[in-house]
Amino acid sequence: MSENDTTGSPSRWLIRIPEIFAPFTDEILRGLGATSEKSFGREYHLVQASDPEVFRKSKAAKYLGWNLPIHHAWPCVPQKMENFIEKAAQGIFKKFGEAKPQTILTGALISTAPHPYYRHLATNLRGRTLQLFPTLPAAGVDDQRPAIPSLFCLVGKEGLYCGLQSPRDSNGFYPGGTKFISQGNSAISRAGAKIAEALHYLQLYRPPLAANAHWLELGASPGGMTSELLNRDYRVTAVDRAAMDSRIVNHKNLDFVRDDVLSYLPPHGTEFDAILCDMNGDGRDSLRSVVRLARHLKPKGLVVFTLKMLAVTTLREADELFSAVVAYAEKSGLNLIAQTHLTYNRFELTLFFEAADVKRS
Ligand SMILES: C[S@@+](CC[C@H](N)C(=O)[O-])C[C@H]1O[C@@H](n2cnc3c(N)ncnc32)[C@H](O)[C@@H]1O
Known part of the structure; x- marks a missing residue:
């Protein structure tokens, strides 16, 4: 030996x-x-x-x-x-x-x-x-x-x-890091496993949000992630141009807004505990929407952000995209608390941010 x-x-x-x-x-x-x-x-x-x-x-x-x-x-x-x-x-x-x-x-x-x-x-x-x-x-x-x-x-x-x-x-609670998420044939989308794994992983850094916490979900259709959030007794406001799966669209804890995220504004006075963003498209554009809506986050509110790297062909480009996104988020009062590649991620990383303790005006 x-x-x-x-x-x-x-x-x-x-x-x-x-x-x-x-x-x-x-x-x-x-x-x-x-x-x-x-x-x-x-x-x-x-x-x-x-x-x-x-x-x-x-x-x-x-x-x-x-x-x-x-x-x-x-x-x-x-x-x-x-x-x-x-x-x-x-x-x-x-x-x-x-x-x-x-x-x-x-x-x-x-x-x-x-x-x-x-x-x-x-x-x-x-x-x-x-x-x-x-x-x-x-x-x-x-x-x-x-x-x-x-x-x-x-x-x-x-x-x-x-x-x-x-x-x-x-970088994980399990030997090797993988938490297996069982996805039956009835899963709405593969993305559900991603948020289930992300929420488990996040416990490396902070306790889970309490039941009844209010999430704003950007790019939610068809609703795999939404259904995982609803299963945990969270309230969800979900925004997407595309339709939500009929099995969850009328859920009592879901408010689905069929709209472009770019024009979405939450009702006056709304405060979210967390924002989840799994929009496809350029990561920098998606983050701009998150930052715009982050003024509706409570202090210390959470952001779970999938950084898609579709146009990236080299590690240097991936590093540059990551650094640009993180620098912009931090300048805007969102502090990076962790980043990882989850087992259920494709060519993307999952980033976790926390809003500053005190609200910026
Ligand atoms: C990868 S899919 C999301 C899958 C979803 N998270 C799930 O769990 O089923 C990306 C979604 O982002 C939406 N999307 C991208 N840009 C958008 C925008 N500007 N406004 C609204 N929806 C947008 C697309 O319509 C698409 O449904």
């Missing part, structure tokens, strides 16, 4: 570059100052990097889906290993028994693999490992505190890779 120290900064990291950014892998690694040791499947890379801050602070970090410092690795083929679970669990306990993680979470190294073998192995490994540790403060994924280290373990046909890091620093 090759092992790093859990107290110092390891030099090996497991990073996940979403498949959609795969053509930019070399540039992303250069931006992180990291060199690739090995790739696992299409998204995971074991890399060497000397400065842990690059995973949080470099421009390239926004293209990572998830990251983990590797404090303990066991390269092997679990399927061919006798008593893999027992040996792996004992190895984890020996390494991290004193480290007091808030919880232990295990996942398959290639979380999207159709074959469930490694997902089952991961579940069984967690079960056995938890038997060895004393009771841990967080029972599961949703009990985690964002800034407290969890022990994340990923297992796949390449072996076992474990690291201790907070969910916030890893």
